[in-house]
Amino acid sequence: MQLPDYAGGSIVNLIAELERRLSGGAPSPGLHPHLAATIPEAETYVVLLIDGLGAHQLGHPAASTLAGDNRATLDATFPSTTIVALASLATGLAPAGHGVLSHFLRIKRHGIVNALKWHRRGGGDLAVDPSGVLPGPNLWERLAAAGREVITVQPANFADSPTTKLLYRGARFEPAWTVDELLDATTSLAAVPGRLIFTYLPQVDLAAHTGGQASPAYAGAVGLADRAWAHITARLPDGAIAIATADHGHIDYADSAKIAVSKPPGAVYGDPRALLLRGERGPLIEWAADLPGTLVEDPGDLFGPGDHPTLPDRMPDLALFADEG
Known part of the structure; x- marks a missing residue:
């Protein structure tokens, strides 16, 4: 069994590397030197998080730009599921450091909870404020204290969701109603030095779970992510660098x-x-x-x-x- 390389080869270390560059320190180690060398120094960093697009999926014909620009493969968290990985990116900590250990999470006095949708397993409201779940200061709050502005660019319908409250305390939320709005906001916001822009694309994960990787919807979602990456890199302002990564990959099973x-x-x-x-x-x-x-x-x-x-x-x-x- 291979465990995530939290010493320098995981997505935790990627976000820690960016935090170290922007603020001078981080609670987790940065990337191993050979991995850090793949990311140029910059005044502003853009992280494009493509939900559900693992390295093994870059062989899809619709992912040609992403595959051509691929520089390295990082380990996801364990478990390799969205809420755990995003909690690690929001804190710069491994799951044992932030406490969100799984999609279905055991919480004292509340039983088993769906941590992504923030309700009890099987339904039922949860009388726990999600904004206080992750330890503080989280990554966004630490960067703000260092004088850096953090902006997350997300689909507008996520604005008041429990997941957003859990993950993005301390970050400015920039809503986008269309993919074009999301991409334009990402590149325009990156023009200001000293920022971390965190842009989230959910389409690949949604299509993979609903139709599988052989579906036209999945091909369309991968193509959308590929075009999004090409758009951002072609229009990135001087002084900014973009990094595309994923929270986890996906496999089909019968x-x-x-x-x-x-x-x-x-x-x-x-x-x-x-x-x-x-x-x-x-x-x-x-x-x-x-x-x-x-x-x-x-x-x-x-x-x-x-x-x-x-x-x-x-x-x-x-x-x-x-x-x-």
Whole structure:
């Protein structure tokens, strides 16, 4: 099992590298020198986050510009899911440092919570303000304290969502109603020195989950991301550098690969590819014994360095990884 390289080869280190350049320090190490050398020094940095477009997907014919400009491959977080990765980018910390350990997250006194949509598993309001979930100061707040302006350019309908409140406390939110508006805002805002512009494209992930990678919608979404990258790099003002990256990749799997399991003798959360289990170890190990997966009996190292105060309540006792395929 390969763990994320939080010493310098992950998306956590990418954002830490930019924080170090803009402010002089960061709570996590920057990129390994050979990776840092792929990013020129700049006065303003633009991060184009393409949700769901992993390095292995750059072979798609519609991704030719992105593939041609690819300089390196970084590790995603574990788990490699949107809310965990974006929380790491918003804090510059591994999951153990910011406390958002999984898509379905165990929160003391509230049970299992959908951390992306911020409601209880199965529905139901959650009486917890998402804006206070991540530790402070987060990345955006630290950069602001250093005199840098942080602007996130996002689809306008995300403006008041729980996810935005959770992730972007301290950042200026720039809404865009169309992709053209989003791209124009990104390049125009980058003209001011001393900024970090964080632009989010959700289309690839949405198309991959709804139609799969063989669908016309997926090809269209990859093509849109490719054109977005070409647009930004062609119109980037002097003194600004753009970096495209992803929160995670995506793979297709058939309905026949989905397995219904009996209710475990304890709490189960995480996501279907990587179940997090909490409870009495003996019965949980027995429950998992015949399932097609790998049981991790000491899962603490999976979440990287950090000591968020909620870890005793959120950390699983065991983890179960589904077998490939």
